[in-house]
Amino acid sequence: xxxxxxxxxxxxxxxxxxxxxxxxxxxxxxxxxxxxxxxxxxxxxxxxxxxxxxxxxxxxxxxxxxxxxxxxxxxxxxxxxxxxxxxxxxxxxxxxxxxxxxxxxxxxxxxxxxxxxxxxxxxxxxxxxxxxxxxxxxxxxxxxxxxxxxxxxxxxxxxxxxxxxxxxxxxxxxxxxxxxxxxxxxxxxxxxxxxxxxxxxxxxxxxxxxxxxxxxxxxxxxxxxxxxxxxxxxxxxxx
Numbered sequence: 310x311x312x313x314x315x316x317x318x319x320x321x322x323x324x325x326x327x328x329x330x331x332x333x334x335x336x337x338x339x340x341x342x343x344x345x346x347x348x349x350x351x352x353x354x355x356x357x358x359x360x361x362x363x364x365x366x367x368x369x370x371x372x373x374x375x376x377x378x379x380x381x382x383x384x385x386x387x388x389x390x391x392x393x394x395x396x397x398x399x400x401x402x403x404x405x406x407x408x409x410x411x412x413x414x415x416x417x418x419x420x421x422x423x424x425x426x427x428x429x430x431x432x433x434x435x436x437x438x439x440x441x442x443x444x445x446x447x448x449x450x451x452x453x454x455x456x457x458x459x460x461x462x463x464x465x466x467x468x469x470x471x472x473x474x475x476x477x478x479x480x481x482x483x484x485x486x487x488x489x490x491x492x493x494x495x496x497x498x499x500x501x502x503x504x505x506x507x508x509x510x511x512x513x514x515x516x517x518x519x520x521x522x523x524x525x526x527x528x529x530x531x532x533x534x535x536x537x538x539x540x541x542x543x544x545x546x547x548x
């Protein structure tokens with residue numbers, strides 16, 4: 310069995326989500342071969358050198374799962390793209406590139422966070438290219454802690470304000486981008502998060518049937534995609 314989750318937005322202000330995640334680590338994940346976390350794991354991350362006691366406790370919980378034998382894979386999201394090697398080493402995680410091609414149930418599957426699919430949001434795409442640039446990342450990681458905290462608060466505030474103002478089709482994935490990237494990677498299954506719109510979409514890629522599985526965010530309920538011998542099962546659960 311393999312589990313895939315995303316968009317937990319872990320933060321001290323949501324102890325219900327934290328408890329649900331720790332329950333997942335102590336329960337279903339112990340029977341899983343692998344756990345994939347496809348971005349926005351934390352609500353914000355300003356550097357591995359700035360871990361709070363709360364973030365350290367999450368790191369330790371991941372390490373316990375890793376030590377029990379479950380492989381843990383982590384992908385950057387738009388909220389935690391500064392997660393680095395130090396955190397992953399301490400947590401026993403492997404950091405994935407976005408996109409990442411994996412084999413699930415003997416089938417090639419493309420994993421993404423999903424923000425790079427929202428190409429109609431041109432302002433966000435420009436900001437994303439700037440923030441993910443290696444030079445920008447180096448500068449951000451070497452800013453004083455206080456400056457990083459202020460910048461993170463500013464970016465979150467602006468993101469919320471802009472999201473409320475933008476039309477739904479702007480902040481959702483660009484339909485034409487889905488078959489394009491699936492053809493580029495030669496897959497018929499794409500799994501991503503980011504949009505907070507959980508669903509399994511059927512589509513055509515070329516002449517073949519395909520599917521796009523959108524993971525849900527953890528808020529009023531949690532979401533997980535379970536991959537096992539019976540197939541791919543996306544389901545919600547109570548927090």
